[in-house]
Amino acid sequence: MSKNATKKVEAALEAGNESTPKDWGRIRDDLTKQAGTKGLIDVAYEIHESPFGPLVVSATKAGLVRVALSVENEGAVLEDLAQRISGRILKTDRPQITKARVQLDQYFEGKRKKFRLKLDWQLVHGFQREVLAATKEIPYGATRSYTDMAVEAGSPKAVRAAGSALATNPLPIVVPCHRVLKSDGRVGSYLGGSSMKKELLEMERAGVSA
Amino acid sequence: MKPFEYIVEIHGPAVFRYLSGRVGPDRAEDCFQETMLAALRGYDEVREPKAVKSWLFTIATRKSIDAYRQAGREPTPDGSVEGSPDRSGLANPGAGDIWSLVGELPGKQAMAVELRYRAGLTHREVGQVMEISESAARRNVFEGLKSLREGAGSWT
Numbered sequence: 001m002s003k004n005a006t007k008k009v010e011a012a013l014e015a016g017n018e019s020t021p022k023d024w025g026r027i028r029d030d031l032t033k034q035a036g037t038k039g040l041i042d043v044a045y046e047i048h049e050s051p052f053g054p055l056v057v058s059a060t061k062a063g064l065v066r067v068a069l070s071v072e073n074e075g076a077v078l079e080d081l082a083q084r085i086s087g088r089i090l091k092t093d094r095p096q097i098t099k100a101r102v103q104l105d106q107y108f109e110g111k112r113k114k115f116r117l118k119l120d121w122q123l124v125h126g127f128q129r130e131v132l133a134a135t136k137e138i139p140y141g142a143t144r145s146y147t148d149m150a151v152e153a154g155s156p157k158a159v160r161a162a163g164s165a166l167a168t169n170p171l172p173i174v175v176p177c178h179r180v181l182k183s184d185g186r187v188g189s190y191l192g193g194s195s196m197k198k199e200l201l202e203m204e205r206a207g208v209s210a
Numbered sequence: 211m212k213p214f215e216y217i218v219e220i221h222g223p224a225v226f227r228y229l230s231g232r233v234g235p236d237r238a239e240d241c242f243q244e245t246m247l248a249a250l251r252g253y254d255e256v257r258e259p260k261a262v263k264s265w266l267f268t269i270a271t272r273k274s275i276d277a278y279r280q281a282g283r284e285p286t287p288d289g290s291v292e293g294s295p296d297r298s299g300l301a302n303p304g305a306g307d308i309w310s311l312v313g314e315l316p317g318k319q320a321m322a323v324e325l326r327y328r329a330g331l332t333h334r335e336v337g338q339v340m341e342i343s344e345s346a347a348r349r350n351v352f353e354g355l356k357s358l359r360e361g362a363g364s365w366t
């Protein structure tokens with residue numbers, strides 16, 4: 001058969017294939033709903049708009065498992081969760097996520113001083129777990145040094161390790177690693193940028209003195 | 211591995227179009243939901259990210275055969291289905307009735323053409339879904355196109 005005629009047939013077969021099926025949004029929502037009802041979603045996530053850009057807020061059945069700041073690439077964050085927890089990840093609100101989003105909004109408005117959320121610590125092991133558990137208890141408006149955190153985690157000499165434990169905190173803001181500063185009082189680095197860290201600390205200081 | 215959300219995003223529309231062609235628009239939605247839920251259930255057992263597409267269409271093909279069985283139409287031993295599904299509600303802008311001609315092709319050719327052009331699979335992937343070699347898949351697509359071209363008078 002001639003090449004041209006074949007091309008014509010192929011073009012006719014391919015026509016319309018790029019269009020999104022009718023009702024696609026609803027069909028997709030139905031799928032997510034059914035997957036949830038059948039307990040097939042291991043990790044649920046939502047993109048939450050915050051004053052510091054969109055956050056990826058994700059939860060397992062056990063609780064909040066990962067909050068990613070806007071500097072982190074959404075795709076990379078989700079692929080990492082797929083690798084470390086499960087690929088059965090869908091974008092949907094579940095009570096754990098709704099609750100976290102409400103509390104995050106309140107926090108950014110200066111109206112919430114403590115997060116009351118169930119946390120899933122499965123991404124955190126060993127020494128990092130010790131450091132972050134201690135970090136979680138730093139009160140609103142207060143700060144600690146990396147050395148303090150190493151001491152509290154039970155390894156006073158592991159200051160550098162405490163620093164890297166904080167730098168890879170999977171639950172920033174909720175586990176307030178921004179409250180940990182350098183020993184000389186300088187702000188130090190933050191995944192979301194040191195200006196974000198400064199702003200959070202200023203907001204908290206204002207909230208405490210008010 | 212990609213999060214399943216992205217699998218739905220990337221491949222979902224093609225799975226839906228493929229199933230619309232296989233089982234007709236009325237049953238496509240149920241069949242699609244069953245396919246994607248089965249895929250989600252087994253997703254963590256897929257080890258090779260590149261194999262996801264043909265794996266997904268293998269499930270879709272199986273579900274479309276199930277849908278025919280439930281409707282009391284027995285598939286032929288090669289997995290294809292007697293008679294052509296109702297494609298009347300399908301929108302194929304500019305394609306005339308070419309897809310109704312596809313439904314009249316011999317089972318294997320119809321399936322190969324649907325997998326190649328509605329689902330957008332490579333010949334290799336068509337072969338994986340149909341459990342035949344890549345060259346056999348290519349031959350089925352070619353024979354299908356040839357018949358369609360010969361019947362072109364009725365749709366151009």
